[in-house]
Amino acid sequence: MAHEEDALEHERASWKPSPGLAVAVPDPVHNPGLPPHRERITDKDPAAMQRAVRTVYTLFYLSLAGSIWAVAAYMLFPIESGQIVDIRHNNLFIGLGIALALLAIGIGAIHWSKAVMSDKEHIEPRHATRGRDVTREGAVAVFREANEESGFGRRTAIRGSLIAALVASVLPGITLFRGLAPESSPENPIAGDPVALLSHTMWKKGERLAHDPTGEPIRAADLTLGSAVHVIPQSLAELSHSDGYLEEKAKAIVLLMRMLPEQIVEAEDRKSWSYNGIVAYSKVCTHVGCPVALYEQQTHHLLCPCHQSQFDVTHGAAVIFGPAARPLPQLPITVDSEGYLVAQSDFTEPVGPSFWERH
Numbered sequence: 001m002a003h004e005e006d007a008l009e010h011e012r013a014s015w016k017p018s019p020g021l022a023v024a025v026p027d028p029v030h031n032p033g034l035p036p037h038r039e040r041i042t043d044k045d046p047a048a049m050q051r052a053v054r055t056v057y058t059l060f061y062l063s064l065a066g067s068i069w070a071v072a073a074y075m076l077f078p079i080e081s082g083q084i085v086d087i088r089h090n091n092l093f094i095g096l097g098i099a100l101a102l103l104a105i106g107i108g109a110i111h112w113s114k115a116v117m118s119d120k121e122h123i124e125p126r127h128a129t130r131g132r133d134v135t136r137e138g139a140v141a142v143f144r145e146a147n148e149e150s151g152f153g154r155r156t157a158i159r160g161s162l163i164a165a166l167v168a169s170v171l172p173g174i175t176l177f178r179g180l181a182p183e184s185s186p187e188n189p190i191a192g193d194p195v196a197l198l199s200h201t202m203w204k205k206g207e208r209l210a211h212d213p214t215g216e217p218i219r220a221a222d223l224t225l226g227s228a229v230h231v232i233p234q235s236l237a238e239l240s241h242s243d244g245y246l247e248e249k250a251k252a253i254v255l256l257m258r259m260l261p262e263q264i265v266e267a268e269d270r271k272s273w274s275y276n277g278i279v280a281y282s283k284v285c286t287h288v289g290c291p292v293a294l295y296e297q298q299t300h301h302l303l304c305p306c307h308q309s310q311f312d313v314t315h316g317a318a319v320i321f322g323p324a325a326r327p328l329p330q331l332p333i334t335v336d337s338e339g340y341l342v343a344q345s346d347f348t349e350p351v352g353p354s355f356w357e358r359h
């Protein structure tokens with residue numbers, strides 16, 4: 001403690017205002033120090049300490065049993081039959097084993113640190129963010145010396161070739177990812193062209209909006225005010241996994257919301273894209289593609305849980321917070337002769353995060 005106080009005093013004594021700071025404030029906040037140390041029951045009672053130690057190793061053994069059970073469950077409940085009941089048992093019992101193993105380790109470690117490990121408070125004085133001049137000069141000198149000795153700045157041929165090699169090193173990865181695009185066929189001519197695949201979804205004129213995952217079409221009259229519904233193209237429900245169900249769903253998934261028509265502020269060229277206060281927006285975040293699934297009924301904001309981008313549904317899903325760089329694409333909708341909600345066309349721009357062909 002004495003050493004820490006000395007360090008704190010030294011910090012105060014050597015404190016200098018930054019150039020340009022008008023008023024010098026040497027000790028603006030009083031240091032309240034540490035609260036009085038409170039002894040734990042395990043510090044005072046050896047029997048309590050023994051009990052705590054027993055609890056900790058029992059939890060660790062329990063974790064061990066959970067891990068062993070998870071491995072045993074993998075063998076006891078094989079999924080090779082493909083029966084849904086076997087898959088459920090397999091997932092359930094492996095999951096229980098892993099959950100027990102992780103939970104018991106976590107609780108055991110916390111109990112160990114709180115009840116058994118020595119209980120001392122420490123203060124680490126906070127240093128000024130700006131390094132001292134001598135430290136900064138030392139860092140610059142190290143970089144200069146490294147530059148000099150490596151010849152990075154001087155040997156332009158080596159530097160240029162290294163930069164070219166680094167840039168080229170990502171090309172194999174891009175090539176492999178391009179190769180993941182499905183083969184083109186007469187039924188699916190855009191397959192094989194990643195740009196076209198990323199630019200288009202299954203939505204087309206007249207395609208009914210349907211509940212995810214049942215594929216049940218949605219009537220405009222059935223949507224209540226304030227509701228938010230996860231929607232897929234109706235014909236998606238007819239696809240099997242081997243036909244690319246998941247790939248198509250990942251692009252075409254939509255959120256449908258209903259509010260009062262007067263709450264929506266629409267751009268002139270989008271006035272016909274909503275129907276009676278019902279709007280449809282891509283659910284794929286324009287940041288890095290997470291599902292934007294949290295709808296705030298009162299504010300009409302959509303929240304992406306990954307990095308907290310927020311979109312204002314009343315203003316064309318414009319970004320109002322977070323790292324997303326552009327609004328969620330809107331799906332133009334209307335109703336058909338039977339009152340079912342249908343798309344007027346595909347999205348008019350690619351959904352999801354930016355990629356190399358975006359304009």
Ligand code: FES
Pocket residue numbers: 285286287288289290304305306307308309322323324
């Ligand atoms: S993916 Fe939505 S904010 Fe990052």
